[in-house]
Structures are given as structure tokens and as C-alpha cells.
Amino acid sequence: MESVVQWLKKNKITEVECLISDFTGIARGKIMPADKFCKEKGVRLPESVLIQTVTGDYLDEEPYYDVIDPAEVDVRLRPDETAIYLVPWALEPTAQIIHDVYDKKGNLIELSPRNLLKKVLKLYSGKGWQPIVAPELEFYLTQMNVNPDHPLEPPVGRSGRQETGRQSYSIDAVNEFDPLFEDIYDYCEAQQLDVDTLIHEEGTAQMEINFRHGSPLELADQVFLFKRTVREVALKHNMTATFMAKPISDEPGSAMHVHQSIHEQKTLRNIFTGDNGENTDFFYGYIAGLQKYMPSAMPLFAPNVNSYRRFLPGESAPVNVEWGVDNRTVALRVPDSEGENKRVENRLPGADANPYLAIAGSLLCGYMGMSEGLHPTAPFEGSAYDSESMRLPLSLEHALMMLEDCQPLCEMLGKKFVRAYIAVKEAESENFKRIISSWERKYLLMTV
Missing domain, CATH: 3.30.590.10 (Glutamine synthetase/guanido kinase, catalytic domain)
Structure with missing residues (x-):
């Protein structure tokens, strides 16, 4: 963490984006002042963020208590000191830092896509x-x-x-x-x-x-x-x-x-x-x-x-x-x-x-x-x-x-990852089926 703090000070960063990737690849996390980031002992997010669908919906939690904690606990985000980048389009000096996701005992969370890649490596x-x-x-x-x-x-x-x-x-x-x-x-x-x-x-x-x-x-x-x-x-x-x-x-x-x-x-x-x-x-x-x-x-x-x-x-x-x-x-x-x-x-x-x-x-x-x-x-x-x-x-x-x-x-x-991933993608597929397409209106509206 010390090397991260030194990098932020060297580059005169005033704001930090703490990022993780969800299943879709959407950047999720928190934005905070650099001073607060340096003083904090870590960033936390709800564990359920990791099983959010592309539409922003959450899975019904009860059937997936074997995947996420039923108490809706937080996960811990730790910055990767090799994954610190400037945000060149920001109006003030801003850094984006990719984080890894851990549970409260310090174990890597299986539902994190980045953690899965690290597991394969x-x-x-x-x-x-x-x-x-x-x-x-x-x-x-x-x-x-x-x-x-x-x-x-x-x-x-x-x-x-x-x-x-x-x-x-x-x-x-x-x-x-x-x-x-x-x-x-x-x-x-x-x-x-x-x-x-x-x-x-x-x-x-x-x-x-x-x-x-x-x-x-x-x-x-x-x-x-x-x-x-x-x-x-x-x-x-x-x-x-x-x-x-x-x-x-x-x-x-x-x-x-x-x-x-x-x-x-x-x-x-x-x-x-x-x-x-x-x-x-x-x-x-x-x-x-x-x-x-x-x-x-x-x-x-x-x-x-x-x-x-x-x-x-x-x-x-x-x-x-x-x-x-x-x-x-x-x-x-x-x-x-x-x-x-x-x-x-x-x-x-x-x-x-x-x-x-x-x-x-x-x-x-x-x-x-x-x-x-x-x-x-x-x-x-x-x-x-x-x-x-x-x-x-x-x-x-x-x-x-x-x-x-x-x-x-x-x-x-990992069975936990597979169960959660399939559940999210099935929910997205079901959501898609509920939308009536322009093709259906064009060809079926007045013909069937």
C-alpha cells in the first residue's frame, strides 16, 4: 500500500477510482478523494455486486445462499500496486486502481473474474x-x-x-x-x-x-x-x-x-x-x-x-x-x-x-x-x-x-463460480425474452 500512496503523491492525484470487474466487464467500485483513500484501511463493497446482471438487477438471494453469504456481507478490495493508471479524461488529477477482491479472512473471492484469471495462471x-x-x-x-x-x-x-x-x-x-x-x-x-x-x-x-x-x-x-x-x-x-x-x-x-x-x-x-x-x-x-x-x-x-x-x-x-x-x-x-x-x-x-x-x-x-x-x-x-x-x-x-x-x-x-455465473446469465436471458422486438411488431402485428 505504501508504494501506491507514494505513486499518488508523486503524480499529485486528488481523486481515486477503486475498480473491480463484474461478470459482464462493467467497472464497479467507489470514487473517493486521494487523501481519504490513503488513510482508509481498505475499500468495501457488498458481495452481491459480483452477481449483478448487465441490466443492474440482482439475483434473488435465497436460492444462492451457497454462493453468497445470506447476511449480505461486504467484501474487501485491495489495490494492486501494479495496476495503477491515470484517468486522462478526468477534469482533475485522477487515478484508476484495479483492485482484487477478498473475504474478511483474506481469501480471494471465487466470484471475481480477475481472481479466476489469477487462479488459472x-x-x-x-x-x-x-x-x-x-x-x-x-x-x-x-x-x-x-x-x-x-x-x-x-x-x-x-x-x-x-x-x-x-x-x-x-x-x-x-x-x-x-x-x-x-x-x-x-x-x-x-x-x-x-x-x-x-x-x-x-x-x-x-x-x-x-x-x-x-x-x-x-x-x-x-x-x-x-x-x-x-x-x-x-x-x-x-x-x-x-x-x-x-x-x-x-x-x-x-x-x-x-x-x-x-x-x-x-x-x-x-x-x-x-x-x-x-x-x-x-x-x-x-x-x-x-x-x-x-x-x-x-x-x-x-x-x-x-x-x-x-x-x-x-x-x-x-x-x-x-x-x-x-x-x-x-x-x-x-x-x-x-x-x-x-x-x-x-x-x-x-x-x-x-x-x-x-x-x-x-x-x-x-x-x-x-x-x-x-x-x-x-x-x-x-x-x-x-x-x-x-x-x-x-x-x-x-x-x-x-x-x-x-x-x-x-x-x-470452481463450482461456486459456475453456479453464480450460470444464474446471472440465465436471468439476463429471461429478461431478454420479456422484450418485444421490432421484428415481431413489423411482421406479426397485422399478419397472425
Whole structure:
């Protein structure tokens, strides 16, 4: 805590945002004066915040007394001294500090997404391994939209015109929003977020930011904060930035591809590559674990009812767990790389996924495959979009059923976490069903 206090004083911080991530990835916590933060012995929040739905509702507590304390107790938040960042859009010097969540006895709370990722990383550390990841995050820029019944529209760029058509990799299309991206890069630099390449994706005003490779926990923190950053910058420029998996009809969905490799902690050697450059048993086991367990882990990669619109026929998202070399139609792409650069790209997670849970889920599936000595299928040649093997659950309800039925995965994730997570997602699904859509009014109102 002393190093945190010194950092705050050095940067003349007057206000502190104490942050944790809930299941959805929403930043929850408290804001307080820096002086009060330094004097406090810790921050507390109600335990029930961790099982809040995306709509802000709480689960009925009684059926979940085995998940949370029936007395509605507080949990303790402890600042991570390696996760302190400036808030560059704030009007006064402000810091945002990511916290870990503990119970009153000092035990890590199982329901915290960040704690789950730390739990998975501890499994790797026990083997003497260090995972390395590099996320790629897609998002849309749109005009401000205050009426949820109205479809989203592309924003107006520097030319005074809306973007039309598909502009994959267009430099000029990105330059239309130069002032916005200059602010994004400036804000990311102020927070020391390791963003790298910016490209225009396939959709109208759809962009992608790549992150430099590094520690999974650090990169999950950065993606968590990056989403806040992009939304703030978009608002500054009178736009909206959305990380919904499928925000616009007839436009491609948005993904969060995660490149991953495993290295020895002591030597930093990539265990996916042998001495002669050949693929190792660890490499094949990792892919096989993803193939076996990813369908059951789908709620971590596609957590919302909207997530599954990415997987409809004709979409560019993978609908299976095939793997292949330099093949973008499979879920598990192995980029054409050699030696220490050998890695697997998981193309399944949506941009709407909680980065802590998506990265934890992917690393856990791969870990289980290596631990069990599994073997993958043959690498897929050609387009895998029409592959009928190893298909994925294509609705949230089906995905939740598969997760609940996969005992090995539930044991590794923790039964308390799985029970709470499924309950929250079932509540969100039920809430969604109560809303009458514009499609129903358009086609059924006067015809049935």
C-alpha cells in the first residue's frame, strides 16, 4: 500500500477510482478523494455486486445462499500496486486502481473474474510455465443513439459524410476519424496501455486495435481499461463506440481474437516449439484441449444473447473448433510463424466478452489439453465455415447447459463460480425474452 500512496503523491492525484470487474466487464467500485483513500484501511463493497446482471438487477438471494453469504456481507478490495493508471479524461488529477477482491479472512473471492484469471495462471506457474497473450479487439463507431428502437448509423467523418460500404484495411477510411484516434493514442499513452496496430475492419466504421504481447493479467487489465477509454473518447467527439458482438444488422460482428503461447518461466523458451523447430506434444495438446473444452466454455467467450448473432450463417465468425495453419475460417488459427513466435490464435471470443474470463477460459482449456495429453484433429484445409464436425452451441441457453454438464471444466473453474455465473446469465436471458422486438411488431402485428 505504501508504494501506491507514494505513486499518488508523486503524480499529485486528488481523486481515486477503486475498480473491480463484474461478470459482464462493467467497472464497479467507489470514487473517493486521494487523501481519504490513503488513510482508509481498505475499500468495501457488498458481495452481491459480483452477481449483478448487465441490466443492474440482482439475483434473488435465497436460492444462492451457497454462493453468497445470506447476511449480505461486504467484501474487501485491495489495490494492486501494479495496476495503477491515470484517468486522462478526468477534469482533475485522477487515478484508476484495479483492485482484487477478498473475504474478511483474506481469501480471494471465487466470484471475481480477475481472481479466476489469477487462479488459472497459478496452475501454469505450478508447472513452471508462463503464458503470453496478445488480444486483438474490434469495435464500431456510430452516431449517438438515444433511442434503442432505432438502428445504429455510421458516424460523420472529417469529410462531412457518413462512411458507406465495406472498407477493409482502408487507410483513408481510418483517417476520416483522425482526431478521435489521436485522442485514443494519447489517452492510451498516458495510461501506458500497450496498443499497437490500428486497422479498419470489414464493417462500416468498424475498427480493430491490436495489443502488444505480454502477461495475461496485465493484458486483461489493459483491455478492461481500453474499453472505458474508447467509450470516453467517442463521447468527447459526439460519437458512440460499441463492443457489442453484433450491433448492426447485415454488418460483420466484432471479435476479440487472442493470440497465445506458453513459455518456460526460467528459460523463456516457447514450449510449443522443439529444438529443431518442430511442433511439440504440448502444442498439439494445447490445441486439443481447446477443441475438447471450448464448446462447454462458450459462455465465457460469448456471454450475451447478442453474442450468438456472430455465429449465424453467412457471418465471418468461426462456427466450429477446427484448427489450421494461416487459416482464418477456423476457430483456432496458427499463424504462419516459427520458433519462439509459434502461437495459437483463438478467434472465437466476441468483443463483448469479459477479457479476464475470455483469457482465463482459453488458457484453462489449453492447460487441460496439455495435462491430459490430448491429441487434436488433423489441421483443416480450405474453408471451415461449412464444416459439420465439432460445432458450437449457437444460443446462450444451449451454451449454459453445456457448461453445467461439463464436470471437468466446472471443477477447474470452481463450482461456486459456475453456479453464480450460470444464474446471472440465465436471468439476463429471461429478461431478454420479456422484450418485444421490432421484428415481431413489423411482421406479426397485422399478419397472425
